[in-house]
Amino acid sequence: MPRDIDQLLANQKNLEALVATQRRQLSDKDHQIEHLKLVVAKLQRQQFGRRAESYPVSPDQLALGLQGKVPSLAPVDDAPASAPNSARQRPTRQPLPAHLPRDICVHGVDDAADCPTCGGDLRRIGEDVSEVLDFIPARFRVTRHVRPKLACTDCDAVIQAAAPERPIVRGLPGSGLLAQVLVSKYCDHLPLYRQRRIYAREGVDIATSTLSDWVKQSSQLLSPLVDALRRHTLAGTTVHADDTPVPVLAPGKGKTKTGRLWTYVRDERPAGSKTPPSVWFAYSPDRQGIRPQKHLARFRGTIHADGYAGFNRLFDHHRQEAGCWAHVRRKFYDIQQAQDSPLACQALNYIQALYQVEDLIRGKPPDERRHVRQARAGPILDELQHWLQATLTQVSRKSELAKAIRYALGRWQALIRYRDDGELEIDNNAAERALRGVALGRKNYLFAGSDRGGEWAAALYSLIGTAQLNGIDPQAYLTHVLDCIASHPINRVDELLPWHVGPVLTSNNTEPAPARRSAA
Numbered sequence: 001m002p003r004d005i006d007q008l009l010a011n012q013k014n015l016e017a018l019v020a021t022q023r024r025q026l027s028d029k030d031h032q033i034e035h036l037k038l039v040v041a042k043l044q045r046q047q048f049g050r051r052a053e054s055y056p057v058s059p060d061q062l063a064l065g066l067q068g069k070v071p072s073l074a075p076v077d078d079a080p081a082s083a084p085n086s087a088r089q090r091p092t093r094q095p096l097p098a099h100l101p102r103d104i105c106v107h108g109v110d111d112a113a114d115c116p117t118c119g120g121d122l123r124r125i126g127e128d129v130s131e132v133l134d135f136i137p138a139r140f141r142v143t144r145h146v147r148p149k150l151a152c153t154d155c156d157a158v159i160q161a162a163a164p165e166r167p168i169v170r171g172l173p174g175s176g177l178l179a180q181v182l183v184s185k186y187c188d189h190l191p192l193y194r195q196r197r198i199y200a201r202e203g204v205d206i207a208t209s210t211l212s213d214w215v216k217q218s219s220q221l222l223s224p225l226v227d228a229l230r231r232h233t234l235a236g237t238t239v240h241a242d243d244t245p246v247p248v249l250a251p252g253k254g255k256t257k258t259g260r261l262w263t264y265v266r267d268e269r270p271a272g273s274k275t276p277p278s279v280w281f282a283y284s285p286d287r288q289g290i291r292p293q294k295h296l297a298r299f300r301g302t303i304h305a306d307g308y309a310g311f312n313r314l315f316d317h318h319r320q321e322a323g324c325w326a327h328v329r330r331k332f333y334d335i336q337q338a339q340d341s342p343l344a345c346q347a348l349n350y351i352q353a354l355y356q357v358e359d360l361i362r363g364k365p366p367d368e369r370r371h372v373r374q375a376r377a378g379p380i381l382d383e384l385q386h387w388l389q390a391t392l393t394q395v396s397r398k399s400e401l402a403k404a405i406r407y408a409l410g411r412w413q414a415l416i417r418y419r420d421d422g423e424l425e426i427d428n429n430a431a432e433r434a435l436r437g438v439a440l441g442r443k444n445y446l447f448a449g450s451d452r453g454g455e456w457a458a459a460l461y462s463l464i465g466t467a468q469l470n471g472i473d474p475q476a477y478l479t480h481v482l483d484c485i486a487s488h489p490i491n492r493v494d495e496l497l498p499w500h501v502g503p504v505l506t507s508n509n510t511e512p513a514p515a516r517r518s519a520a
Helices: 005-048 059-065 175-186 192-201 208-233 290-295 309-314 325-339 342-361 366-392 400-410 429-445 451-469 474-487 490-496 498-509
Strands: 103-106 149-151 158-160 238-250 255-266 278-284 301-304 319-322 516-519
Touching (some): 005 325, 208 255, 208 474, 278 290, 278 451, 325 400, 366 400, 474 490
Parallel strands (some): 238 301
Antiparallel strands (some): 255 278
16 A cells, blocks of 8 residues: 555545446446336336236226316216226127028928827917028139120121129129228238138139239329329328338348338317317328428328327428327326336326226317316326426436436427327327237238338238228228229219219118028
8 A cells, every 4th residue: 555645545446436437337237227127127028918008097096196176077078987897788699680581490390290299270370480500611613704796687787795894904803802801901911822712712813913913003003092182181180190010022132021011191180170180190101201292291280199209390480280198198007017116106096087088078079178177187297297297307317207308308298288189199099009900911921022012011001090080991992982983983983982973882781681581
């Protein structure tokens, strides 16, 4: 040890600096371990646990968490209160649909027979009727179009009816088969090679490349209808926007690249509007911000988004952002599930209270929604903001909880915009629901064959998703549209949008089928 005091002080300062450096390193490692544990817990829950982000909150815990400063959440007007899970009714057997064809099988003795006991005459005094629901597998059928040729005996002119329009020019499939292929892939998530195996069991061998060509030509045929759907989706004052990755085959590289499917949803039903809902998908080979900027260049209104920076250049005096409380909630939920953090539970209590207000006003007119939100959700939002700011000063700035708090505070103005506008929603779940089918499909067919394949998929997801939003059978809808769009006037293509075709399909499906009688 040196005997010089200055040297001893210098050594002490060096040791203190070394200890401080090591403490920072240990702190960084602790935060890194915390982050990795959170990631592992999230992945384990997604792989093995429940995917639903349910978090039960008791009324006592909710009131305690909000410190009694929140107005009573009694139902608005005559809005029914949601029944608890324990009080849900058990499922009951429903009558079979009247439009299904019925085969009547009569069992028993003929009316003209004699009594087997005494030989007397029998007369009918009633009957017991029961029904059994059965299923006949789908079968292929061939429609043969015959066009007789007639020759005039005087002038030798030949007369023949014009050939009927086909969905694919000089193609083999009818509209019903094309609709089956499209719905099986983009609604039921059945890859084309699996469809080929199913058709082969019926004795019909259709090459996978042929099925792919049918998808391509159908998408091209339906492109004017998709354009009309895009115009309708972006004509409103609000739109929900989101995107999801899609693996796309990279030609010549033997691997896949990552493309993007963007979804834009117009659904004004929660605000009491009768405007038909719609969803429009767009494909891009990357996630550059220029993509949504081009998609929404002509849109005017509010964009529900998840905070993706690519949307930022869109927000100006023509367009504004509405934040998503579901994304905020998910960050605190992941922390609560991984660490059982009481602070994360407290944040979930606040957000739960906001959603309870939304349950009371769903489907109400915009003015009523705005009034109730300002009166009931407003105090909760103010209390939550103060709590977030105070909690941020109490936790480590590098902790996962601090990141979640900064995420919420950094988007606060966008998150509270829904409070003062009854036409807006509290979250962006409409767009996430639209992407659910894409997420399921890519697990089955693994990748798109090319960028053009991604564009075809976007077009068909748009039509099928919109039909489902309007409660229309997508296969019946596509069958009808493919049967008539080739000869339909292009300036009246809006007539083929799902909500215009739906009443025709409904009337056809609800007509009772004639019963066939047989004896057994």
